[in-house]
Amino acid sequence: MRIGIFGGTFDPPHLGHELFLKTFINRYKPDKTFVVPTRIPPHKACETTSAERRLKMARIAFGDYAEISDCxxxxxGKSYTSDTLAYFKKRFPEADLYFLVGSDMLLTMDSWHEPEKIFSLAAIVSSPRENDEKLLAAMKEKAAALKENYGAKIKIMELLPVEISSTEIRGGAEGVSEKIAAYIEKNGLYKESEQIKAIKKELSSSLSARRYYHSLGVMNTAGELAARYGADVEKARLAGLIHDCTKEYTREEHMAVIKRENIIIPDDEIGVDKLLHSHTGAAEAKRRFGVEDEEILDAVRCHTAGKANMTLFEKILFIADFIDPSREYRGVENLRKTAFRDIDAAMLECTSYSVKDLAARRKTIALNSVYAYNEAAALMAKKKAERSERSKK
Ligand SMILES: [Fe+2]
Ligand SMILES: [Fe+2]
Known part of the structure; x- marks a missing residue:
């Protein structure tokens, strides 16, 4: 039995990937082929397309002739190829595994984690991405060295040239199938307004790296939630990007903005430093980045405490802040799923988490947070009652 395993970020899957996999299937006639989108570590994941979207695109690109694995x-924790191959070996102990890698990956394979384990578990199949004699020669040389040092079995398949990579596609070149192009278009992936580019540049130097990546993560997540619930994706991305723009201000800096802009802060929020950045963030986004859209500014204003009668757009930012890819707390995976299934259920999860957490730490709970929680609880209770009413009929 032969099993093909094709790993990669697939952000997005391009025609070069498709040609590579199809050629492999034609030549090696595997019994099964798996496409395995790689896990990107949380801090880096803020900059990339979400795992769910990469899985979805892999299904669109390869789903007709391969299984997509989310293993x-x-x-x-850390994700290694050696673990992935061990996982497939355990599933198919009798099978010969073929691990498919691009030329750039082949050339660095001996520096990967546990190379001996990788080469003992699978044969490696690789192809030069371009019709490039020099690259082919380098690959052959590397293959010989890996064979010599690790007893690796390396097969080099020559393909028709497809001179395109995922990076070039993100930069604006074409090179994906029509189905992938339609998905990219529908979800507004890989394109960025000049305004977003300029704000990113400014925030990357004014915020700490950690806060900046969180902001990118909230931007991407808010955009995905907006696409899911039919809100304005571009606006949601902008709100996500700027929402914490004053998070690292000192109390003095917050107070200066509050005074200058005559911002009225509720009495029970003025003493809580963590809540001030929502109010000053909206004012500073307007002054520093020229954001005038009141829907965006309102969402920034209530992104930490919440409030009564939150709009869909406000809920999107509030929840995106809880579940961006840099968050790793217990239960975040479930909350991510809930957020894309039922936004009101996610609101109840987020607000009850905040209220419980603040009470446990003996901190002040802003009335706005209590209003947001009560409203979410009442709404979910109503939905539950309606469901049980329907099931009786
Ligand atoms: Fe915040
Ligand atoms: Fe935040």
């Missing part, structure tokens, strides 16, 4: 994406 790496679901794995906790």
């Amino acid at each position: 790496e994406i679901r794995r906790r």
